Amino acid sequence: MYFVYDLGGTFIKYALMDRAGTVVMKDKFPTNVKSAEDLVAQMVEKFQPYKEDVRGIAVSCPGIVDTKTGIIYKGGSFPFMHEKNLAAMLTEACGVPAVIQNDAKSAALAELWMGVAKGVDSAVVLTLGTGVGGGVILDGKLYNGFNLMAGEVSYVQTDFDTKTLKGEVFGMTGSAVQLISRIATAKGLADKKDGEACFQFIHQGDSEAIAIFDEYIYALASQLMSIQYLIDPEIIAIGGGISAQEIVIEKLHLAVKEIVRVSPFHAAKPNIVACRFQNDANLYGALYNYFLRFE
Structure with a gap:
């Protein structure tokens, strides 16, 4: 044992x-x-x-x-x-x-052992939580990087102010906790961490909740496209609590298609899947x- x-x-x-x-x-x-x-x-x-x-x-x-x-x-x-x-x-x-x-x-090793990355040569596993955790699998093995920082995508800039030398990072724009908090605040929920209630608003077609969710999904899809160009993995697996919501993966696929439609020069076609383990x-x-x- x-x-x-x-x-x-x-x-x-x-x-x-x-x-x-x-x-x-x-x-x-x-x-x-x-x-x-x-x-x-x-x-x-x-x-x-x-x-x-x-x-x-x-x-x-x-x-x-x-x-x-x-x-x-x-x-x-x-x-x-x-x-x-x-x-x-x-x-x-x-x-x-x-x-x-x-x-x-x-989390990436779990998927490599018995999850969606089993038998896969290359993959990127992202966990959406307070921030965005990441693990990179290359040649069927976890890649740690020279400074042990491979997959630390939370630090990746999503925008940058050249005057202040500051900007948003992926750990904030991709944060599932921040997404839930924004929807909960908009809908007046007392519990700002009630993800189940927030997704009920989304499933019911609430326009305010959907607008916040769509903004989050497009920002996330944009980063997945960048990851695909950088590493070109066979799969990008999405984990964390919200990955249990099928609409997350569905919307990501739609968002990628829309990004490609608007900018036809795109060649990346990320294979986005949900993690087995949560x-x-x-x-x-x-x-x-x-x-x-x-x-």
Whole structure:
């Protein structure tokens, strides 16, 4: 058995999984940690009841991750993890090998292992959440990049002011959380994170909600076209909670067709698909990362 963690800004998920990826046990606890030592202590506490059955630990976490050394840089929602070796800390505390991987890259690995990218030579996996996470698969393998930043599409500029040297980035324009918040605000919803209610407005044909949604979809489609030109993958897989809404993929296909119709010089034809894994993608990808490293 393997013990797997998914470190998120709101919750830390953990699961006991077997070699086939079957989830034997799964739970979560609120993310309420202020230091690396506190984080490890809470992770070890969840591990202890199962330690006799566990042969390895796999972790998905935010930040730039050196998978060979186990060191995290930046850390995203866990800034105190900057330059900390989480893999070594867990190995020492638990007595079994531990590996870590960036959360978006973990999602890509999940699709490569048992999802829509299985058997595919090249793919880009994007997770639409608070920002936009990304993972690049080339020659059937996850590509990390020279500085471990391949797929960090949240930082890609969507516009740029040459006077202020600032502008919007893809992490904001492609944010599913921002999309839901805009629709919720426009429709006067008390809960600005109620994605289900927001998509009900879209499905019901509400003009205000659809206008916001269409603007989001066209901005996203434009970035997918750029990614297709840059990497030319076989598929671009869209993940994150909103990927469960079929209308997202449908509208993206329509938006790409419309962009090509208006600008016939376009040659790119991105094959856009929905990811198989959604909420548990990082758990599966983290486990597969362990297998790639040790087994």
